Amino acid sequence: MKNQIKSTTFMFLLFSFVFLTGCSMKASALTPGKTTLTGEIDKIHELVLRTYHSIHGHPELGKKEFNTQKLIIKELKELGYTEFIASTLTPTAVITILDTKKPGPVIALRSEMDARPLAGGGKEPESHSPRSLIPGVMHNCGHDVHASILLGAAGILIKNTHVLSGKIVFIFQPAEEIKGGADDIVNEGLLKKLGIQKMFAQHSAGGTPVGTVSISPGYTLAGSNYFTLNVKGKQSHAAMPSEGSDVPLASAHLIQGLSYLPARRIDITNRPVIISVSNVSTTAGALNVLPPDATIKGTIRAFEDLTEAPAKGKSIKKIIDNYLSGASAAHDVTSEFSIRKGAPPTYNNPELYNSVVKKLGDAWPGVLDTTPYRGMFSEDFSYYTREVPCLYFGLGIRKGNLGTKGVHSVDFTIHPDALKHGLRLMTLIAQIATRGDVLLK
Ligand SMILES: [Zn+2]
Ligand SMILES: [Zn+2]
Structure with a gap:
């Protein structure tokens, strides 16, 4: 009797599944091109904006990103991610994997999570919105921006695995501003353990207009x-x-x-x-x-x-x-x-640059600035660039009177439109780096 109920239930579920899936497949087949990247970005934008406001309002210093970690895991779970890779050396990291179950490379998209101390325990200017609610600590390097965008990209990509192959590893990395972020992740052997073959990251570029993305091959940061x-x-x-x-x-x-x-x-x-x-x-x-x-x-x-x-x-x-x-x-x-x-120089792998940037340029609606650039700033993403081929992009954040100041300034802000462009960048890169082409555009 029990078995019979089970099998009847199973048949019903199977029927429902085939029926419903068939329906949705048919619907999308009848309306080709209905899913657009712009549409997907618009759908996830509210979550990205809300996460950005929340992380910005509650900044945490390197190695202490406990609430940021909790928030990101909670949202990732709601997006459908179930497994998280624990890190001994960076216990506040959030690392999760999107496995498309299709043959292809393992790539990683990385954001940071940590904020910075403000000199003399100062406060973020009252005119800023969002604004840090924690005196003496502020997200004035844009790591809140990058983490929110990566979360949104994870949300778009898990719904659209048909435009990907291989695996995408999402790394929300702690402690970029202090020692023990990327270097600890590398030292723990996580790149090797997860089989990561290529890595990508973006960083807010104060003064660069929203819609512009920059990338320069070879050594780019000191x-x-x-x-x-x-x-x-x-x-x-x-x-x-x-x-x-x-x-x-x-x-x-x-x-x-x-x-x-x-x-x-x-x-x-x-x-x-x-x-x-x-x-x-x-x-x-x-x-x-x-x-x-x-x-x-x-x-x-x-x-x-x-x-x-x-x-x-x-x-x-x-x-x-x-x-x-x-x-x-x-x-x-x-x-x-x-x-x-401190951190070694950051190296944008020229072969990876050649294989990605032309295709990115074809799909990028704004300005893709490839002017050769060497900055004397440093960035701990460089530790990854010594391990596997990597690319590090600059993301334009300036529009109107927002995003005009450089990182680490107490006057650092971003224009929220930059979030959508960062989302587009990450989702395009994920497609180009795993499949070699762009299906969702
Ligand atoms: Zn910084
Ligand atoms: Zn930074």
Whole structure:
């Protein structure tokens, strides 16, 4: 009896399935081209906008993206994603896979999730909408934008697997702004474990008009390095600098000298380098004392390893060391210089560029800017670019008086129309990178 009920129920369900599926297939066959990318973007836009507002209003710093993670998982589940890949080193990451069950490559689309601290615990300007509700923390690098877009792209693609093949891995990555984001995901071996063969990402580009997307092949963003220079000398009364080393004045000379080095000691046409001092401190107490030490910190941006010498010339580290030993002696101080490596340079794989960008240009309704570009910013997406062929796109966010400022500014905003363009970019790339053509346009 039980079996009979079961089998009757099964037959009914099977009939309903065939009937309903047949119906919907017939309907779409009768109305070819009814599903358009613009239509799909319009349908998901409300979710993307709502997610953007929510994440922007509740920014979280790197490695602490707990609520952002919860929100993204909740929405992904509602879109039909059921399995999430846990990461030990980046426990706040959200990683899920769309398996089309068709042969094809495994590609990954990546967004970040983390916000940034505001200097002095400041607040996001009241004129902004959406606006951070958390004092001292703000999404002023657009990671809320990228995460919301990736969520929307996951929603469009899961409904349209007929325009894809292979697998799409969605990586919502924590901690781009601090160490332990992309580098931890790579170090954990997740790219290898998931068989990822190509990766793509986009980043808000302040000042670039909405509708414009930019991409440049080869090395496009510099590697970052951080340095500390400890200067020591003889303390004296400020009224008698001749009795000591005048460490503050010596430090001022060293800062100037360091900043000039790229322009005068390095062939910057072929070896772009920036040395910037961003923090100076001394153990000074009273204003009538010249202190015996100073600490100078900053960043060095370059496309090369600072300790490796090119075929002709010296390594950047060697050039700095040479300068500091001479200049320190001239100013009667000693100095100790050390470098900590940050993210490597970001590399847009030329073969992948050639296979994707022409097709993207054919399908892109706005401006696809392929002007060669090298920026001295750095980005931890670079860690992926050392592992598999990758492309990193710039997304225009400026319209009217929104999106005019660069990232990391407290005045950073985006025009919400940028969200739709980011969605289009991700869904077009997913098709081109897995199938080689664009069906949903
Ligand atoms: Zn940033
Ligand atoms: Zn960023």
